[in-house]
Every structure is written in C-alpha cells, then in structure tokens.
Amino acid sequence: MSWRRAGLSIRRNVVYNRRFCTATCRRQVEDEGDWFYSSEWWGTDSDGQTVLRTDSDHGNGVVSVLAYPSSRPAHTEWPKTERWLQERYAALHPSHQKKGCLKILGYQWRTLHFNETTRQSTAKVMAAYHGSKPGSLFLMQQPHCLAVPYLKSMAATGLNALACCDYDLAGVAVGKKKMRVLCIGHGGGSLPLFLASKLQGAEVDIVEIDPVVISTSIRAMGFPAFSLTNPSGQRATPNASPMDVVLWKGIHERLRLYEADAENFILNTTSKTTVYDMVFIDAYDGDDIFPRKLWDPDSPFLEALSQHLHPEHGAIVVNLHSSELPSVSSSSNSFFFDQPLPMTRHVSKVCRAYKEVIVGNGIGAAFTVSVPWVCNVSLVVCRGLKAGDNGGNCRDAVLGNLLSRSSEVENNEPRILTPPFTLL
Numbered sequence: 001m002s003w004r005r006a007g008l009s010i011r012r013n014v015v016y017n018r019r020f021c022t023a024t025c026r027r028q029v030e031d032e033g034d035w036f037y038s039s040e041w042w043g044t045d046s047d048g049q050t051v052l053r054t055d056s057d058h059g060n061g062v063v064s065v066l067a068y069p070s071s072r073p074a075h076t077e078w079p080k081t082e083r084w085l086q087e088r089y090a091a092l093h094p095s096h097q098k099k100g101c102l103k104i105l106g107y108q109w110r111t112l113h114f115n116e117t118t119r120q121s122t123a124k125v126m127a128a129y130h131g132s133k134p135g136s137l138f139l140m141q142q143p144h145c146l147a148v149p150y151l152k153s154m155a156a157t158g159l160n161a162l163a164c165c166d167y168d169l170a171g172v173a174v175g176k177k178k179m180r181v182l183c184i185g186h187g188g189g190s191l192p193l194f195l196a197s198k199l200q201g202a203e204v205d206i207v208e209i210d211p212v213v214i215s216t217s218i219r220a221m222g223f224p225a226f227s228l229t230n231p232s233g234q235r236a237t238p239n240a241s242p243m244d245v246v247l248w249k250g251i252h253e254r255l256r257l258y259e260a261d262a263e264n265f266i267l268n269t270t271s272k273t274t275v276y277d278m279v280f281i282d283a284y285d286g287d288d289i290f291p292r293k294l295w296d297p298d299s300p301f302l303e304a305l306s307q308h309l310h311p312e313h314g315a316i317v318v319n320l321h322s323s324e325l326p327s328v329s330s331s332s333n334s335f336f337f338d339q340p341l342p343m344t345r346h347v348s349k350v351c352r353a354y355k356e357v358i359v360g361n362g363i364g365a366a367f368t369v370s371v372p373w374v375c376n377v378s379l380v381v382c383r384g385l386k387a388g389d390n391g392g393n394c395r396d397a398v399l400g401n402l403l404s405r406s407s408e409v410e411n412n413e414p415r416i417l418t419p420p421f422t423l424l
Contacts, residue, residue: 032072032124033145033152041068041109041122041147048111052220058210059285061115065220070107070124078104085128088246101131102246109147110221112188112213114286121187122147125222128247140247141189141222143197150319150376151191157369158278158317161382165313167277175200182206182276182308184262184294185283186213189223192280196254205276206257207265214259224252231260231269263293263301266308277310282319290321290350297353306358315382316358320347320368321375347377354381 041048048066056063073081085102105127112120124142129135146152163169171177179202183192186208196204206227208214217223226244228236233256244252260269262283284290293299295318309316355366364383371377 031145032070032142033147035147035149037070037072038147040070041111042119043068051110052216054212054216056114056210056212056286058212059287059289060210060213061286062113063210063212063216064113064116065216066111066113067125068109068111070109073107081126085246088249092245093242102128103131104128105137107142110188112216112221118286118288120284121190121221123188123190123221138243138247139220139222141193143193143251146190146194148190149374150371150378151194153369153371153376153378154280154282154317154319155191155194157367157378157380158280158315161315161380161385162278162313165315165382165384167313169199172199172201177201178203179278180205180274180276182279184279184281186217186257187282188221189217189257191282192255193223193251196251203254204256205270206255207260207262208257209259209261211259214257223257224248224255226252227255227257229256229258231258233271262291263299263304266301266304270308274308275310275314276308277314279305279309279314279316280319281316284319284321288321290346295346295350295353297357302353302357309358309383311383313382313384314358315380315385316354318350318354318379318381320350320377320379351379354379359383 043066048068051065051067053062053064055061082102082104085104089102108125108127109122110125111122114120124145124147126140126142128138128140130138146155159169168177172179179199181192181195181202181204183195183204183206186192186206189206192204192206195202214228218225218228224240224244224247226235226237226240226248230236240248240252258265258269262281281294283294293301295302305316351366351368358364358381359366362383363385364381365385366379366381369378369380
C-alpha cells in the first residue's frame with residue numbers, strides 16, 4: 001500500500017461532472033473537502049488501489065474501497081499533527097511517553113463503492129503508527145472533511161432550518177446544550193462524524209442495515225470502532241482502545257452505530273421517549289434505490305418517525321438522487337444520462353409525503369436545495385420554521401428568514417452552504 005504524498009493531478013478524459021472543478025481558477029483552497037480537489041478521487045478503478053473488497057447480502061452487491069493519494073495536508077504540515085498526537089498520547093499514558101512516538105504515514109482519499117460502479121461515499125483518511133511498534137497501523141477518518149457537495153448541503157440546510165427556529169446552535173457547538181441527531185444510512189460515516197466533531201453537544205445515533213458496510217467503514221474508512229452499539233443500547237466493546245481515546249478525543253463517545261433496519265429501529269428499537277432534534281436520511285442501495293417504506297405515507301415508518309421528532313423545532317433532511325431536480329427546468333439541468341436515475345419519477349411524491357406527515361397543518365415548512373455538480377437535492381422539512389419577526393407567513397418572508405440565517409451557519413463553517421432554497 002502506498003501512502004506517499006502526491007501532487008494535484010487533473011485528468012481530462014473524465015466524466016462530465018469533474019469538468020466543473022478543473023475549470024476553477026488556480027487558488028489555495030483551505031477546505032480539504034472542497035470540490036476543487038475532486039479530481040484527486042473521482043477516478044476509475046484503474047486509477048485507485050483496491051484496499052478492501054467483499055460481498056453484501058443486503059442489495060449492495062460487491063462492496064469495495066479504493067484509495068487515491070491526497071495532496072493535502074502537505075508533507076510539511078505533518079509534524080504539527082504528530083506533535084499534537086504525541087501530546088495527547090503522553091497526557092493519557094505518562095509512563096509510555098519515552099517509548100516511542102506516533103508518526104504519520106500519509107493521507108489518502110478513500111471511496112466506498114457498491115456494485116462495482118456506484119460511488120457511495122468518499123472520505124479522507126490519515127494513517128499513523130507507533131514508533132515503538134513499526135507494524136502497527138491506525139486509520140483515522142478526517143472528521144472536518146466533507147468531500148461530496150450534497151453532504152455539505154444536507155448539513156448546512158438542516159442547521160439553517162434549526163437556526164430559523166431560534167434553536168441555540170451556538171450552545172450546541174461549544175457543548176453547553178445537547179442535541180440529539182439520527183442518521184439513517186451510514187456509508188463511510190463522514191456526515192455523522194462531521195456533526196459530532198463540529199458540534200460538541202451533538203449525540204449522534206446511526207442506523208445502517210448492512211453489516212458489511214459497517215465493518216468496511218471501520219476497517220477501511222477509519223470510522224471509530226467504539227461507536228458500535230447493540231440493540232439494547234450497550235456498546236459492543238465496553239471500553240475504547242487507547243488509540244481511539246488519543247485520536248478521537250471524546251468524539252467517539254457521542255457516536256452510536258446500530259446494525260438495524262431503519263423502520264424496525266424507529267418502531268421497536270429506539271426508546272419511546274427518544275426525541276431527535278434533527279434527522280438525516282441518506283439510504284440508497286447498490287441499485288441507487290431509496291426504499292419505498294422510508295417515504296411511502298402509508299407505511300408506518302413516517303408516522304413513527306414523526307413521533308420521535310421534536311414537536312417545536314424538529315428538522316428532517318433527506319438526500320434525493322435524481323436526474324431531474326424539483327423546480328429546475330430540464331434545459332438547465334442536463335446531466336447527460338442515457339436513462340433517468342431510478343428515483344427521478346418519485347421525487348415529488350417523496351417531498352409531498354414528508355411535508356404532509358411531518359408538518360401537516362401545523363407550523364412549519366418544507367424546502368429543497370439543489371446541489372451543484374452532482375445530481376442531488378436536499379429536502380428539508382422543519383417544524384416551527386416560519387417567517388422572521390416582521391414577515392408574517394408568506395413564502396417570500398420564509399425564504400427571507402432562511403437566507404438571513406444562512407450567514408450564521410456559513411460563517412461558522414465557510415463554504416458549507418449551497419443555496420438557493422425552493423419552498424414546497
């Protein structure tokens with residue numbers, strides 16, 4: 001396995017949506033997950049090195065992980081991280097601080113694939129080892145790095161909706177206030193890891209039906225193993241490993257990863273008293289299908305989920321993968337597909353179902369955000385979302401409130417927001 005640093009390489013004979021980043025002016029981009037760097041990891045199987053490959057029994061076919069060299073952080077920045085790791089290690093293990101130090105082997109992009117062709121998720125991973133144990137290897141997914149634009153959209157729009165409900169996001173960010181989050185669909189785990197790292201008060205439950213995806217995210221994508229949780233709510237491993245404590249600095253303690261069917265989890269596993277402030281749903285299989293039972297208004301899932309959502313400000317964010325996005329004309333949304341994506345004809349039904357079940361006739365609103373460069377739209381349904389103090393209840397006033405609050409989210413996490421909003 002090669003962990004050497006590679007320079008930024010732009011390949012020209014690539015699929016259409018990589019052209020956007022190559023047209024960007026040359027500049028130093030501070031966000032390591034910026035789409036500007038997608039040319040490093042949006043490659044073919046021959047470009048990357050397969051580090052894991054196994055079969056799934058849950059509709060995902062062959063599950064594989066490919067690795068690509070990352071140009072950032074630059075090699076000159078590694079010593080600073082190594083010093084931080086060593087200080088953490090020495091603080092936790094004072095008697096061992098002279099027996100070796102933690103060294104960085106390098107950084108890689110790692111992409112999770114379903115059915116050999118579907119790129120499910122992308123994460124940046126750091127590899128390190130202990131100086132006194134040259135054979136040791138520790139993988140740490142970089143929690144600050146969201147590489148795929150639709151994940152940034154999901155995070156930003158969901159937090160934006162809560163801000164419009166006067167929810168104390170600042171208190172959550174510094175750990176003064178607790179926030180319960182549910183993520184349905186795990187993939188490589190970059191979204192729940194990002195939320196737990198950026199919001200110190202966030203406690204994140206993750207539900208994933210496929211045990212192969214769970215083990216892959218831990219073995220090859222650097223997701224913390226301590227997050228594994230039994231249906232009873234007990235940790236699969238009672239105590240975190242010493243390196244988990246060093247690498248994650250408490251983040252791993254606020255993540256709970258369940259192997260479960262989402263409908264069964266909501267109906268039977270989670271406590272009846274559990275109330276979530278925010279729910280993220282990104283649950284597609286290897287055939288790019290969003291299970292009907294997770295959006296059909298006649299299924300028990302939506303009604304049960306509604307009972308577990310905070311009645312005053314609860315927000316649900318759904319990733320919709322479609323070749324035709326809502327409120328966007330086909331002429332301005334040409335994605336060069338031979339055939340429409342499987343969920344395209346159901347997008348309007350999904351939006352309507354979530355709005356009717358979650359908000360109904362109560363106070364709240366639903367809106368969508370189209371994501372640039374990729375065929376995704378973020379659907380947000382939020383209770384308590386309304387116009388600003390002086391705006392009444394008209395659509396323009398609600399949009400004005402969303403846009404005015406978006407700066408609060410964007411200033412806390414630059415380049416995370418992807419407008420425009422479209423009210424449903």
